[in-house]
Amino acid sequence: MRNWRLRVIEELGLTPPQWEVYRALLWNPRASREELAEIARAHGSDLDADIVHLEFASLVVRSSSTPSQLRPVYPQVALQRLLDQKWDLHEEEAKQLRHVNEELTEFAEEFSEHRRAYEISLLNEVTDPAEMTSRVNELVREAKSEILSFVPNTFSGATLEHARAGDRELLGRGVRARSIYLDATLEDTASRQYLHWLAAQGAFVRTTPSLPVRMIVFDGSAAVVSRRALDPGHGALIVQSQGLIAALVSLFEAYWSRATPLTPSGIPRDSITTIEHDILTLLAQGMKDDAIAHRLDVSVRTVRRALNQLYERTGSENRFELGVKATRYGWL
The missing domain is CATH 1.10.10 (Arc Repressor Mutant, subunit A)
Structure with missing residues (x-):
């Protein structure tokens, strides 16, 4: 057939x-x-x-x-009647589908309006300094995994003491902190000392020539963004929209990838030798001393001597701590 x-x-x-x-x-x-x-x-x-x-x-x-x-x-009669019945059925189905389409269109429009209203409700403007401080402190206390921040300012005495206390408590809870400051921050003695102290506490600190905005992102679920670029005096926005937060995280990662890692005072970023860099790279891959020596075609004694020198220079007590600090110093 x-x-x-x-x-x-x-x-x-x-x-x-x-x-x-x-x-x-x-x-x-x-x-x-x-x-x-x-x-x-x-x-x-x-x-x-x-x-x-x-x-x-x-x-x-x-x-x-x-x-x-x-x-x-005869088919001229019988088949035409069947065809007419099918046509009537299709017409009814088409009518029902048109009705369903109208209902879905109306529902989609209602959802879009609701979504727009919902997104707006997830943006809260705060202009009062005291309220702003309270909201930020609350978000810091609730943070559980990671805080990302753009910090385009230097620090003074009272501000430094408050910052140290908050950072000590935050890092003590095991919250990961990654912050990007301006290169110019290192020109201020008090600010530079604070950043080195912060890095020594376990925070990841980098600097860059410029920053687009002042912001803090908490656990990828909330953010505080200055309302007017780098000036906090004009208030800030509390952001809870996941779409906007995802964009802010992407912005942070773009700047982070280009920023310069902070190294402790007295340890220049380029102060390791080629052999030390190679040893650290293989160490980060989980290789043991003898395997590193075999890969680099040097003696195990040479590898261990280099590691001991790196332990002493960075104040590290074990391989894991050395790896963390090497990453923070920009050696890896």
Whole structure:
């Protein structure tokens, strides 16, 4: 049977065996039941079931004088009627689909309006300095994993003491802190000493020539952003919109990748030798002393002597601490 005809038959709600029985009756209205049964069996079908379906579809009728005799209804009438029924059904389905589409469009518009209102509600402007300090302190206390910050300012006496106390408590809770300051911050003695103290406490500190805004991101779920670029005097926005926070985190990571790692006082960033750099790199990969020596084609004694010197210079007590500090100093 041609593929196009098979598709037409299926669209009319018929099976191939039913179509062949109907076709046999059209070609031979006097076909016997045995002949029709043979056609049905050849297609793996049951004749009685096929006849019931054909009668229901008004494709065959029984003779009024001989009820056992089936008479086919000519296709010009029968098939057109089936097609009209299908068309009416499709029209009703199309009408229902249009209604569903209208309902979905209305629902989508309602959602968009709600979403816009919701996003706006997740942006809270705070202009009062006391309230701003209170909100930031609250977010710091609630932080559990990581705080990211752009800090484009230097520090004075009272500010430094307050910052040290907060940072000591934060880092003591195991919260990871990554901060980017301006290169110019290192020109101020008090600020430079504070940054070195901060790095020694375990924070990750980097500097850069410029910063786009003053901000702090807490656990990737909330952020505080100065309302006017670098000037906190004009208030700030408390951001809780996940879309905006994701954008702020991406901005931070872009600056972080280009910023310069802070190294402790007295330890220039380029103060390690090539062999020390290679040893640190392999150490970070988890290799043991003998494996490092074999890879670099030096003696195990040379590797251990270099490691001991690095321990002493960085104040590290073990390999893990040395790896952390080497990363912080920009050696890796």
